[in-house]
Amino acid sequence: MKKQIFKALAKFNKKVLPSLTKKEVDLAKASKLQMALFAYKLWVTKNALD
Template identity: 80%
Template sequence: MKKTFFKFLSKVNSKVLPSFTKQGVDLAKATKLQMAIFAYKLWVTKNALD
């Protein structure tokens, strides 16, 4: 149940939230908001793969 929820959430995130790798954002120079979005997407992806 948890894994399917995170897989669904990951698909929604890929449609709604920006992709920083496609934009070429340097994470060392990213704003706090960009870092928060990156961390959230990383957390969702990690839980979807477990």
Template identity: 70%
Template structure:
């Protein structure tokens, strides 16, 4: 159940949130909002793969 929820969230994230790797964003120069989005996407992806 939990894994299915995170897989769904990962699909929603892919559609709605920007991809910083495609934009070539340097994480050392990222704003706090960009870092929060990056962290959220990382958290969801990690839980979807477990």
């Protein structure tokens, strides 16, 4: 059940949240908000794939 929640959350994130790679954001120069968004999306993706 946990995996299903993360998969649904990943689909929602893909449609709603901005893509940092398409905007070509340099992670070394990213703002704290961009870094938090990146970390959140990475965490959701990791849990969706487990």
